[in-house]
Amino acid sequence: MGARTGKEYLERLSRHSPEVWIGGERITDVTKHPATAPAARELARLYDLQHRDDVRDFMLFPSPTTGEPVSTQFLLPRTHEDLLKRRKMHKLWADATFGLMGRTTDFIGAMLTAWCASARFFGESADRVRAYFAYVRDNDLFLTHALADPPVDRSKPPHAQPDPFTYLGVVRETEDGLIVRGAKMLATAGPYADEILVWPFSLRRYTPEDARYAIAFAIPTDSPGLRFICREPYGGTDIFDHPLGSRFDEMDAVAVFDDVLVPWERVFINQDWERVNRIWEINSNAFTGHQTSIRLLSKLQFIAGLAYRGTQMVQTDQFPHVRDAIGEITTYIELTKAAIIASETEAQPNEDGILFPNVRPLFAIRNSGNRWYPRVRELLQLIFAGSLLYTPARADAFASPIREDIDKYMRAAEASAEERAKLFKVAYDLAVSSFGGRHELYERFYAGDPMFLRINTQYLLYDFSEPLKLLDDLLSSYSLQDALNQLRGGVA
Structure with a gap:
């Protein structure tokens, strides 16, 4: 099939809509329901973008198996030019959604790239992983994933939860595959996905008693x-x-598995608690961190433009504290950009010659972005202040008897009331609304608990050889005897 168009994506999603519940209502076709259709259309627009003539050279490449053009999100990079091609692909999609859709399909595409490149980790299932990667690539499928366990009782391990199938686990093995039961969170973009990838993500190490929960697989939604x-x-x-x-x-959802069959060819880890405890060896963060940093870059750039234009419109851009606040945002932009480039420049090949971006600068951004973004949202509130609330409640006010009041009192220095409202409604959506609040929560926690993430990546797994060498160079350059000689008037 190769790279899909937006029309093909929507048609398949309509035919294979997952079982989606919003409150007590079951959505039978997510492409048509008013709560879900808009995001589905935006995702379809991304699929159309990859076919645009002026970007096809970096959005697509020939499939190694079919020769058809497929998405660059599945390109196994072997050169720095390949990494640049991946970056341009991610950036075009991130810009198209202003960095506001964190789980566009190139996120899982990046994850599967790492899985395929590290397929040996999966032992006897290595060929299954490679085959699944090729299947997703050649059919241009949209994937969501669900990793974390429900927050029912985080003080207890999986096997000690109130119900043994509170967490997703194996009920039994059959001739056709595994029967699994339980829940996983949080399947962002689940209603829009063709398939779901599931694997355990936990700060708690698995034990033999937790074996039934130590599974990784993928199935249609x-x-x-x-x-x-x-x-x-x-x-x-x-x-x-x-x-x-x-x-x-993009919607967030709990994935509930009610005795679901997972065919054997889709089982990648089967009740192997020791392998799950080592799953970080796949180094998927090298590719997902590359994608998420690029998305964060787009988001920060969008917000910087919003802050710059908005303060110009109401002429607060002249004040030093406003300029300082916007300068803080642009600082984060440049640090993010530098980390992305550093990860590519310092990329290293694995034993199969596939280049993995250097994960260290990407971890630094992941461990900073979860602090930066709440601060950036606060900066929008500080620099716009009451202006965020100084707009009419609904667009129909411009077609009402109070239009004259709006035009007079809600205009800006050099902009009409309509122009001002249009821009500040964008700012409100980010800085004040429920949508904006969800984004702050997302940026804080999408990669896991921020504190333990920093402890693991910036301390336990950090390479201190260079810092320690500098310290040792200093300590080895003098001795106590040197100091005593100096005190006695000797030559150091």
């Missing part, structure tokens, strides 16, 4: 017994009053 329970949607509103929430609500 419309598999019998699988359903998605969604949070409150932000989509379905009008585009003028909620220009971001009305389009880019």
Whole structure:
């Protein structure tokens, strides 16, 4: 099949809509329901982008198996030019959604790239992983994933939960595959995905008693017994009053598995608690960190443009504290950009010659972005202040008897009331609305608990050889005897 168009994506999603619940309502076709259709259309637009004539050279490449053009998100990089091609692909999609859709399909595409490149880790299932990667690549599938366990009782391990299938685990093995039961969180973009990739992500190390929960697999999202329970949607509103929430609500959902069959060819880890404890060896963060840093770059650039234009519109850009605040945002932009380039420049090949971006600068951004983004959202609130609330409630106010009041009192220095409202509704969506609050929560926690993430990546796994060499160079350059000689008037 090769790289899909937006039309092909929507048609397949309509035919294979997963079981999606919003409150007590079951959504039978996510491409048509007002709460989910807008984001589906935005994702379809991304699929169309990869076919644009002026970007095809870096958005697509020939499939090694079929020769058809496939998405660059699946390119196994062997040169620095390949890494640059991947970066350009990620950036085009991130820019198209202003960095506001954190789980566009190139995130899991990046993860599967690492899985394929590190397929040996999976032992007897290595060929299954390679085959699945090729299947997803050649059919240009959209994947979500669910890793974390439900927060029922985090003080207890998986096997000690109130119900043995609170966490997703194996009920039994059959001739056809595994029967699994339980829940996983949080399947962001689950309602829009063709398939779901599941594997355990936990700060707690697995034990033999937890073996049934030590599984990794992928199945179609419309598999019998699988359903998605969604949070409150932000989509379905009008585009003028909620220009971001009305389009880019990628939805978060709990994935519930009610005795779901996972065929053997889709089982990548089967009740192997020791392998799950070593799953970090895949080094998928090298590729997902590359993609997420690029997405964060787009998001920060978008917000910097919003802050710059908005303060110009109401002429607060002249004040030093406003300039300092915007300068803080642009600082984060340049640090993110530098880390992305450093990860590519310092990339190293694995034993098969596949280049892995250097994960250290990417970890640094991941461990900083979860602090930067809440600060950036706060900066929007500080520099715009009451202006964030100084807009009419709905667009229909411009077609009402109070239009004259709006035009007079809600204009800006050099902009009409309509122009001002249009821009500040964007700022409101990010800085004040529920949609904006969800984004702050997302950036804080999408990669895991920020504290333990920093402890693991910036301390336990950090290479201190260079810092320690500098210290040792200094300590070895003098001695106590040197100091005593100096005190006695000798020559040091």
